[in-house]
Amino acid sequence: AVSLGRDSGCGTRGFVAGRGYRVRLRKLDPYLNVDPGTMSPTQHGEVFVTDDGAKTDLDLGHYERFTGRSATKTDNITTGRIYKNIIDKERRGDYLGATVQVIPHVTNEIKDFIVEGNSDYDFVICEIGGTVGDIEAMPFVEAIRQLGNELPRGNAIYVHLTLMPYIPAAGELKTKPTQHSVKELQALGIHPDILLVRADREIPEPERRKLSLFCNVRPSAVIQALDVANIYDVPMAYHKEGLDNEVLAAFGIEPAPKPRLDAWEEVSNRIRTPEGEVTIAIVGKYTGLKDAYKSLIEALHHGGIANRVKVKLEWIESEVFEKEDPAP
Known part of the structure; x- marks a missing residue:
């Protein structure tokens, strides 16, 4: 799931910041480790150490390289860290004898992490690790469902990343995995505003209309996320597909400022030649x-x-x- 989604957060940040907006990226990891510091590199990859000494997910390295902004310990949280915070509070008596439960205490801790410290930013992009339906990710999904209702109308959108596999024997791309993933998400109370569909080849128009119909999203919000030669082509690829305009339109920002992609084009050109x-x-x-x-x-x-x-x-x-x- 990491390799499937990592580029999406970076690419999304690239084109939004390219329009002059201040963007923050945050990663929520559902595993029970307090941080990745003790995790095997052969299972999880590198541990990215931030300037303030936090041991975090390697995705924060991508965020830092794309934003030019130093990541901090407040940009990454795990289920283990959340439970540790809650248990520490319970031992101190912060809950005044209340029964501590997943809802509201765990979900409130997640929501507090998402919304705190964002006053200097226009957009906050939160990536939840794992896959829809994972037991360990349920509190995170519930927390962002609640957050969508608590924030002012038009202040939150949901972008769902899915995989559309190509079956060589059938000679076609299959929409069923995406349909079932969205249905599972809808059953949890979240209705995606945008589908970001990973595929290794162009998605035919009939399949895009099918996803729009069965997943209850606008046709323009079905965005194909094709493989690219290198990660620094992602912002331009998403701009070409219209993801930036779709995101800003969902927030009611129309007409959107013109993006500045000169720097990305220069990097891409240097890599190609x-x-x-x-x-x-x-x-x-x-x-x-x-x-x-x-x-x-x-x-x-x-x-x-x-x-x-x-x-x-x-x-x-x-x-x-x-x-x-x-x-x-």
């Missing part, structure tokens, strides 16, 4: 999962973009050197 190539070896213990070194990989690619060269990475397992005889 390098003037040279350099090979760099990375020696590591967790080379089986490249996400364990995500920030290092992106830093090297950024250096390549700045110097107009293509960076080719060679991965070397550190155990190779551990088994060799030491040099005399």
Whole structure:
């Protein structure tokens, strides 16, 4: 689910901020770990450490690289952290003897995290990890359902990211997984305003109309999210599909300010037309999962973009050197 959705938050931020708006990105992770600091890199990828010392999800690294704004400990929260906060409050007597429950106490803690500290921003984009229907994600889904009702009308929208798989034997893209995902979400009280449909090829118009009909969204709100050559093409790809206009229209912002995509176009052009190539070896213990070194990989690619060269990475397992005889 991480690789399916990570680019969406970054791309959404890219085109919204490109219109002059101040944007904050926040990640809500449903796992019970207090933070990813003790999680295996082979399962979860790297631990991204923020400037204020927080051990957070690697997605915050993407957010920071796209926004140019340093991520902080208040941009990421987990179920484990939420329960720890609640138990600490209960032990202190903050709840005055009340029975502590998922609703309202857990959901209130989630809502407080989402809405606090946002006075300096025009938009707050919250990404919930996992998949619709996951047991551990239920309190988060319930919290954002409540939040949609509590905020002033037109101050919150729901963007649902789904996968539309291609079945080679049938020779077609299948809409059923998206239909069932949306039905599950609707049963939980959330009606998506926009569908962001991941696919590896163009979605035919009949399939888009079908999704619009069965998922109860406007045809213009069915946005195809196709594979792109690199993550920095995502803002321009979404702009081409009309996602930015759809998001701003849902908030009643019409006509929308014209986007400034010059910087994204320059980065994309440098990646497509390098003037040279350099090979760099990375020696590591967790080379089986490249996400364990995500920030290092992106830093090297950024250096390549700045110097107009293509960076080719060679991965070397550190155990190779551990088994060799030491040099005399």
